[in-house]
Amino acid sequence: MKVRVRPGDTLWHYSQLFQVPLRLILDSNPEINAEQLMIGEEVNIPGFVRNMYKISAGESLWSIANKTGYPLDSLFLLNQSIKPQFLQIGQEIYLPLRVTWLLVDPKQEYTYEIMVNDIRKLVTVYPFIRSGSIGESVMGKPIPEIRVGQGEKKVHFNGSFHANEWLATPLLMKFLNVYLFNLTSNKPIRGLQLPPLYDSTMLSVVPMVNPDGVNLVINGPPEETFYKELVLEINNAGTDFKRWKANIRGVDLNNQFPAKWDVEAARKPEKPSPKNYPGKAPLTEPETIAMADLTRRRDFDRVLAFHSQGEEIYWGYEGLEPPESRTLAEEFSRVSGYKAIRYVDSYAGYKDWFIQEWRRPGFTIEIGLGESPLPLTQFDEIYEENLGIMLASLYV
Numbered sequence: 001m002k003v004r005v006r007p008g009d010t011l012w013h014y015s016q017l018f019q020v021p022l023r024l025i026l027d028s029n030p031e032i033n034a035e036q037l038m039i040g041e042e043v044n045i046p047g048f049v050r051n052m053y054k055i056s057a058g059e060s061l062w063s064i065a066n067k068t069g070y071p072l073d074s075l076f077l078l079n080q081s082i083k084p085q086f087l088q089i090g091q092e093i094y095l096p097l098r099v100t101w102l103l104v105d106p107k108q109e110y111t112y113e114i115m116v117n118d119i120r121k122l123v124t125v126y127p128f129i130r131s132g133s134i135g136e137s138v139m140g141k142p143i144p145e146i147r148v149g150q151g152e153k154k155v156h157f158n159g160s161f162h163a164n165e166w167l168a169t170p171l172l173m174k175f176l177n178v179y180l181f182n183l184t185s186n187k188p189i190r191g192l193q194l195p196p197l198y199d200s201t202m203l204s205v206v207p208m209v210n211p212d213g214v215n216l217v218i219n220g221p222p223e224e225t226f227y228k229e230l231v232l233e234i235n236n237a238g239t240d241f242k243r244w245k246a247n248i249r250g251v252d253l254n255n256q257f258p259a260k261w262d263v264e265a266a267r268k269p270e271k272p273s274p275k276n277y278p279g280k281a282p283l284t285e286p287e288t289i290a291m292a293d294l295t296r297r298r299d300f301d302r303v304l305a306f307h308s309q310g311e312e313i314y315w316g317y318e319g320l321e322p323p324e325s326r327t328l329a330e331e332f333s334r335v336s337g338y339k340a341i342r343y344v345d346s347y348a349g350y351k352d353w354f355i356q357e358w359r360r361p362g363f364t365i366e367i368g369l370g371e372s373p374l375p376l377t378q379f380d381e382i383y384e385e386n387l388g389i390m391l392a393s394l395y396v
Contacts, residue, residue, distance in 0.1 A: 001048035001096060003077050005037045017074050018045055018096065020184050021195050027128035027150065044127045047184030050078065051097035055087050070096055098185070099125050104177040106170030106383075107376050109218045112141055112211035118173055119144055119207075126180040134206065135290025138248045139227060141211040143290055146176060148183075151200035154298055155393055158206040158291070159306040161254040161350065162245040162275075163213025164372045168306035171367065171383060172207045175390050179203075192391055201394050204298055209287055212248035216241050217373060222248070234272050242373060245275035251285050254307070257292070257353035258282040259317065264348040278348055295354060302328070302361040303354050304393055306386070308374050310366035313389075316342035317355040317362070325361040331396055332363070335388025365389060 003014070011034050015022040026034055028044040037043070053064070061084045065072040076084075078094040087093075103121040108114070123131050133142035157175075159168030181187075183194045208214055212222075220241060221228040227248055234250040235241060246252050250272025255264050261282040269277040283289050295303070313336075315321060315329035321342075329340040346352075351362035368374040368382045 001045045001050055002042045003045055004080060005039055005041050005043060006077065006080065007039055009037055009077075011037070011043070014043065014045060017071055017077070018048060018098075019186065020045065020047055021186060021198075023150075023195070023199065024128045024184060028126075045096075046126050046128055047181070048096050048098055049125065050094045053093050053095045055089055055091045055093065057089050060084065060087060061093075064093075064095070068095060099181065100185075102174070102177050102181075104170070104173045106174040107379050108170075109376075110166060110170040110173075110214075111218050112208060112215050115169060115173065115208055115211075116144065118177075119146060122146070122177065122180060126184065129180065134294045135286055137210070137212045137287055138285070139212045139222065139224070143206065143209065143211065143287065145294065146205045146207070147202060148176070148179065148205075149198045149200075149202045151198070151202050153201045154204065154300045155201055156204040156206075156295070156298065156300040156303040157306065157390065157393075158209055158303070158350070160208040160210050160214050161305060162252070162307060162372070163210050163217045163247070164243055164245055165308040165374075166208070166214040166217060167308055167372075167374050167376075167379065167382070168367060169207045169214065170379070171306060171386060172205055174383060175387065176205060176207075189391060190388070192395060197394050203394060204294075204300065206291065206294070209291060210247050210253055213244060213246060213253075216248060217244050235274055237274070241274075243274060243371075245372075246273065246277060247285055247287055249285075250274065250277055251279045252276050253285060253288050254305075254350060255279070255348045256282060256285055256288040257348050257350055259349070259352035259356045260347035264346075282348070291350060292353075300354070300358075300360070302363075302393065303351060304363045304365055304389070305350050306365045306367055308366060308372045309368045309370055311336075311338045311369055311385070312366045313338050313340045314342075314344050314351065314364040314366070315340060315361070317352045320359055321355050322359055322361060325355075325363075328361050328393070328396055329363065331392050332365075332389045335392055336385045338365070338385065338389075 130147040255278035333340040354362040
């Protein structure tokens with residue numbers, strides 16, 4: 001919600017007026033000189049939208065403020081052009097409306113286009129977050145990253161490396177939505193106060209690493225003739241793509257990282273496949289190149305890659321993980337009920353590469369139980385199990 005500055009207004013006044021932490025207002029307005037607001041300039045108030053209201057007989061701004069619970073000055077601020085003493089029946093004014101509903105609907109077949117639209121809505125209502133593209137998929141889809149927080153500790157989440165494991169994307173998007181709402185409302189989640197997390201931690205989220213693959217699983221072959229013919233040629237199941245894990249040209253993105261890639265390559269398919277083909281060499285695909293570049297650029301302190309399925313947490317790689325990885329894995333297991341597993345006979349994954357290169361905690365979280373894509377009926381249970389993991393990753 002945007003408001004126009006009046007004489008004597010300050011960001012601190014807006015913070016008190018709308019009960020929004022000052023830091024979030026400051027970060028929602030990076031171009032503004034907070035020490036000297038200019039009369040008439042627009043200021044973003046995160047967590048609010050304008051709501052149209054029609055005047056009824058006998059109403060005044062004072063009575064409307066009393067009825068709605070919003071401070072009288074917030075009504076004056078949003079309706080600077082009206083004359084309060086001359087309100088007319090049927091006249092329309094604006095009221096501030098705190099966004100208390102989820103902007104993200106996670107319980108649907110969550111395509112790339114739905115995700116992009118949801119990110120746009122989140123950025124509009126919560127302008128203190130930052131969103132940008134880390135690169136493009138094979139088919140040219142920008143791969144979004146969302147960042148929340150200004151702290152020195154840098155935590156990264158990602159989802160949908162594997163196309164048929166797309167349920168991880170709405171899981172991450174719902175968490176973002178809930179986190180942002182509770183931040184602006186100054187409400188805890190499971191007893192955890194969020195403003196200190198915002199100040200201490202920068203959270204980076206890439207909700208959908210493999211957008212072409214996710215859309216293939218959900219929508220079927222793309223309209224573009226070249227890619228349609230390509231996936232039909234690769235797919236062993238004909239026109240059924242529900243079990244497809246790879247990117248659009250049949251490369252398994254989580255077998256693409258230079259962490260014993262040659263071991264995986266020797267025992268995996270030698271040509272493009274719906275799953276497990278590691279490519280001709282490490283980091284050949286634009287999606288994995290984008291993720292590697294992002295990780296080098298951000299220099300994360302820990303990373304969590306969300307996959308499905310198994311209700312397991314993989315946290316070790318070749319003995320290169322630091323001691324704190326065990327502590328974190330045990331905490332993640334405690335809050336989720338998932339089983340923490342140090343080693344597994346698998347290489348060339350994103351978390352393997354991260355541990356190898358940085359010697360910092362990296363985790364693969366296998367959400368849910370069953371065959372991917374997991375049914376949406378599991379979503380609520382999966383969210384509650386993983387909420388504790390996501391929160392713990394930020395504060396432990």
